């Protein structure tokens with residue numbers, strides 16, 4: 001079977017939902033596919049109140065933001081078709097892509113595609129890291145917040161970025177004992193308000209430490225930690241053991257980019273954005289003029305910025321088919337203004353730097 | 366140090382504290398949010414516009430202690446759970462502190478709870494004076510506990526040991 005659409009959006013997280021909503025609102029026939037059972041991407045696991053700008057949902061729980069976006073999607077059902085449990089598996093030439101649902105493979109011909117596939121979790125090398133009981137933070141969140149299952153009784157968290165800090169807090173809320181949080185750098189990576197929140201509930205934060213090995217024969221029974229010097233080298237004779245039945249890795253995300261490579265988009269490696277990302281201009285258009293990108297796939301950032309990037313991509317994809325109008329320009333101008341404010345200040349420095357590099361590289365090619 | 370272990374020292378907190386004489390005029394908020402992060406729900410939560418950010422959303426919040434009425438409406442809106450309202454001298458030697466509480470069980474009024482400091486260490490026991498948990502707060506309860514006055518700058522969380530609302 002095959003389907004036809006004007007705009008084809010891959011990934012139903014905040015970026016893809018926003019891109020699809022804007023493209024359909026403006027008038028384009030739009031198809032949105034997501035490979036999970038429920039739309040929302042990372043948001044459906046986020047039971048905490050979001051930081052960010054209050055004119056873009058901050059202070060609201062992530063899951064409620066997903067509900068709001070899904071409501072908008074429903075209201076657009078005339079022009080916006082949604083397929084859940086459906087993965088985009090490849091791009092072909094002639095503006096065709098393959099999608100795979102639970103029992104069927106189909107081809108989609110599209111005029112513009114917006115790829116919002118999000119990110120995958122990084123792992124970490126240490127002895128015994130293949131023991132049952134070693135999880136990624138995303139897996140822990142899915143078990144706990146989507147399926148209501150505790151991953152263990154006593155958990156050790158690795159990584160002090162916002163994900164490590166927030167998932168630790170959610171674990172405590174689920175009644176799990178968080179025995180400690182380990183960070184290789186001398187300082188906490190995520191927002192300090194999130195760190196103080198778990199510290200005051202008694203979670204020790206081991207900065208300048210690393211995990212040497214997981215302990216146990218058939219499952220995690222503990223971990224050996226040690227101090228590290230300023231070049232992350234273990235300091236001898238500082239080893240100590242902690243007891244736990246679960247080790248959770250929150251050591252960063254990498255953009256999920258296979259589809260861009262298939263679509264022959266030029267890629268660039270930018271550490272500040274999480275690794276390889278498709279080159280794109282300020283319209284979120286990649287070097288393949290039919291393919292746009294938004295969200296974590298364009299560089300690891302946040303839900304608020306994913307929503308705004310998605311809105312720009314949706315509007316520009318529409319524009320490239322039908323030409324511009326006041327509404328397109330207004331959506332883009334508003335989103336750009338909000339992005340600028342969100343990325344200002346000292347915590348936005350790395351992202352600003354990474355984003356500027358992408359734009360420079362695009363200009364150079 | 367906050368940046369190394371998540372614990373704000375009293376030295377670091379100084380820039381967020383009201384002048385001592387402000388406590389004589391009733392409850393006042395203390396915003397323990399010292400880093401420039403892109404976050405601002407506290408600003409729009411305050412009905413008297415006492416919270417400001419100099420350069421916009423990525424600045425840290427600055428409280429106008431004279432404007433603040435200590436109403437506590439900003440407390441549940443803060444995703445960092447970083448806002449507390451302190452009232453000194455509610456009885457001889459007693460103070461109260463209000464804070465967000467997002468763990469079950471939610472305590473009941475008049476229940477005794479364990480008082481924890483910024484490192485999670487037990488500093489004593491305190492009586493719950495008030496629990497506010499309306500639907501508008503979306504599952505973040507605001508709990509006010511009575512604490513010995515000399516401990517009011519230390520207590521920043523509670524542990525509910527038994528009972529409470531399920």
Ligand SMILES: Cc1cc2nc3c(=O)[nH]c(=O)nc-3n(C[C@H](O)[C@H](O)[C@H](O)COP(=O)(O)OP(=O)(O)OC[C@H]3O[C@@H](n4cnc5c(N)ncnc54)[C@H](O)[C@@H]3O)c2cc1C
Nearest residue numbers: 011013014015034035041042087088118295296302303304
């Ligand atoms: C613990 C945690 C806390 C966070 N807290 C905050 C916060 O407080 N504030 C904030 O602003 N942000 C926060 N974030 C970040 C935010 O959730 C992400 O930045 C945001 O979800 C990225 O959106 P996205 O749409 O790019 O990707 P995602 O949300 O990851 O969505 C991508 C979607 O695409 C689907 N997909 C992938 N590949 C395919 C394919 N080939 N075919 C079909 N579908 C596919 C995936 O299944 C997924 O549903 C947090 C993240 C985590 C993990």
Ligand code: SF4
Nearest residue numbers: 411433434436437439
């Ligand atoms: S306690 Fe009330 S008056 Fe004071 S800052 Fe918070 S919301 Fe404003």
Ligand code: SF4
Nearest residue numbers: 398404406407443445
């Ligand atoms: S809402 Fe809380 S975390 Fe956000 S800026 Fe205000 S005080 Fe800081």
